[in-house]
Amino acid sequence: MSADHGPDEDRARLILPQLRLDDLLTELQARLQTVVATRDRVHALLEAVVSIGGDLDLETVLHRIIKAATTLVDARYGALGVIGEEGEHLVRFVTVGVSQEEIEAIGHWPHGHGILGLLIKDPRPLRLHDLTEHPDSHGFPAGHPPMRRFLGVPVRVREEVFGNLYLTEKAGGGDFDEEDEIVVTALATAAGVAIENARLYEEGRRRERWLAASGEVTTALLSGRDQGEVIGLVAERARQICDAHLATVSLLDRTASRLVVRAAAGPDADRLHGLRVPLDQGVAAAVCDTGESQVLADGHPGTAEVMPGLPVGPVLMVPLGEGGEVRGVIAVAGTPGGAAFGNDTLRLLEAFAGPVTVALELAERRRDAERLALLEDRDRIAKDLHDTVIQRLFATAMTLMSAAKLIEHPDVSQRVRRAIDDLDDTIRQIRSTIFALQTGPEEEGLRSRLHAVVDAAAEQLGFAPSVRLDGLLDTEVDDDLADQLVAVAREALSNVARHARAGQVSVAVDVGDDLVLRVDDNGVGIPEEGRRSGLRNMADRAERLGGSFLTRDRPEGGTTLVWRVPLHRDR
Known part of the structure; x- marks a missing residue:
């Protein structure tokens, strides 16, 4: 049996599949857009990762x-x-x-x-x-x-x-x-x-810089380069290793119980050079006492005492040495507001400080050995001069003195006696040289201080005075008396340069029972109406020390100044 379908029913049957197809197409298009968007986003993510x-x-x-x-x-x-x-x-x-x-x-x-x-x-x-x-x-x-x-x-x-x-x-x-x-x-x-x-x-680059810096500093120290120059190199390399703003290297002065900044690197670093940091308190004292590093964050009160007067951020301090053998401190600082130094930086700087400490120790030992060799060489020369040269000169003088008694001609006798006096003066000069050789090359003894005073006066005088230093100046004269002698010698030569208009000046110092300074010049002499404040100062110094001071005119023109004080005042 067949059924009859009307037009409306047939149209509905045609429209329904069409609507379903549109929905499917719309959904498919949305999914495709999502896939495209996801693809683009994944593509963008991959580009970002790359x-x-x-x-x-x-x-x-x-x-x-x-x-x-x-x-x-x-x-x-x-x-x-x-x-x-x-x-x-x-x-x-x-x-x-x-x-x-x-x-x-x-x-x-x-x-x-x-x-x-x-x-x-x-x-x-x-x-x-x-x-x-x-x-x-x-x-x-x-x-x-x-x-x-x-x-x-x-x-x-x-x-x-x-x-x-x-x-x-x-x-x-x-x-x-x-x-x-x-x-x-x-x-x-x-x-x-x-x-x-x-x-x-x-990290690899920093370790490479650390290896290069350690080798460079060690080679520089052991090759005999100036210590100050090498310490400056240590400060610069420490700054580079840590990517720091500033760096300093301070060495310990145990006699004065303080750290002295020997080198600094970075902006305005010159303001830190020579800075003295007492070891009675603070982070520097803690580093030296414990031999342990200190890491200070930005704003820590201790940062101001490490690098005073300069704006700094976090600070890292590493000792040069361990325990009671700390020789100094390497300090690096970041910019204000910067992050604290990390453990990696701390380990690198500590590793850098290790060979620097060893190299400093070895360089010091080498300098001590060189100094000992120099002193031994000086001692040998001094013994040769004393045991050979002086003895022969003395024997020659004694022979001439005996011969002078047998000479009847007055002129010949006078010449022989003048030769004897010259030999005596030569013996005194050689003895003075022997005493100078017994002073260490790095020691600033009284003899070297007097030579420095005379050298400085030569610039004012326009010529070099003659100098004769006899006796054990560096061993018999105590520090207080040495200071007084240097001050009087400086004042005497200054007076000659300003007032005497001299062409020749001689300075002689003798050490015996008394310490005697004598200054002779061939100038115009001391006028009666001239200022005498300098002379009064020298006389006052002699009087306080229980000695005497006098000036007198020389027969051939000029002035003789004699400043005499007892060498051992307790006697």
């Missing part, structure tokens, strides 16, 4: 990471906060979408509080639709543009949380969705690998 892994400079890698993250999820503002080694706060930010003023304000955030602190304590992805409603949405810098949408994702390097990616305000006002979180999490995974590679590369 981009951040294409450089080994850590600073460049960090900027590329945050730039790629904001681009992938269309975020207006982004930041990568680096967590300190203690894991309690953020030590630096790399930002996108904020001004320089806001970047500087970021540097003063309480980085252990608010949303930032929450992510540090619980390093898991955090996505918020309305940041203002979260109880921890505080701590952002004043003046920052309003932020509501928020996405935070940790960046891990192996098992360590290196930092967090912070993204806010999606373009167009939308919310960060689950797909955004997945994309940024994937980027963070790749970022961890890139950061680790950059850190390993930087």
Whole structure:
């Protein structure tokens, strides 16, 4: 039996499949668009991964990471906060979408509080639709543009949380969705690998600089270069190894119980050279007493005492030596507001200080050996002069004295006696030379101080005075009496240079029962009406020491000055 179908029923049968086909086509088109969008996003993610892994400079890698993250999820503002080694706060930010003023304000955030602190304590992805409603949405810098949408994702390097990616305000006002979180999490995974590679590369470069610097400093010290120059090289290389703003090398002066800055490197470093730091308290004293390094964060009170007068940030101090054998301290400082020096930097600087300490010790031992050899050579020369030369001269003088008694001709007898006097004077000069040889090359004895006074007076006089120094000046004359003698000699020569108009001056010092200074010149003499303040000063010095002072005219013109004090005042 056949059934008849009306026109409406037939039309409905035709339209229904058409509608289903349109729905299928629409759904297919939507799926295709989703696939295309996903493909484009995956493509963008791959490009971002390739981009951040294409450089080994850590600073460049960090900027590329945050730039790629904001681009992938269309975020207006982004930041990568680096967590300190203690894991309690953020030590630096790399930002996108904020001004320089806001970047500087970021540097003063309480980085252990608010949303930032929450992510540090619980390093898991955090996505918020309305940041203002979260109880921890505080701590952002004043003046920052309003932020509501928020996405935070940790960046891990192996098992360590290196930092967090912070993204806010999606373009167009939308919310960060689950797909955004997945994309940024994937980027963070790749970022961890890139950061680790950059850190390993930087660590390798720093170790290379450390090896080169250690070899350079050790070679310089052991090759006999000037110690001050080498210590300056140590300061510069320490600054480079640690990427520091300033560096100083201070050596211990145990006699005065203080550290003396022997070298400094960096901006305005000259202001630190020669600085004396007492060892009665402070971080420098702690380093020298314990032989342990000190790491000071930015703003620590101890940073001001390490490098006073200069703006510095964190400071790292490493001893030169261990335990009770500390010879000094190497200190490096960062810029104000900078991150504290990490353990890697600490280990590198300590490793650098080790061979420097050994090289300093070896160089000092070599200088001691050279000095001992020089003293032994001087002693041999002094013995030869005393046992051979002086004895022969003395025997010759004695022979001439005996012969002079047999000479009847007056002129010949006078010439022989003059020759005897010349031999006596020669013997005295040789003895003076012997005493000078017995003084160490680095010791500033009375003999060398007197020669320095005479040399300085030669510039004022216009000629060099003759000098005769007899006796054990460096061993018999105590320090107080030596200071008085030097002061009188300087005053006497200054008076001759200013007033005498002399062409010849002789200075003689004799050490016997008394210490006697004699200065002769061939000048105009001492006028009666002339100023005598300098002469009074010399007379007062002699009187206080129980001695005498006199001046007299020379028959041939000029003046003789004699300053005499007892050598042993207790007698």
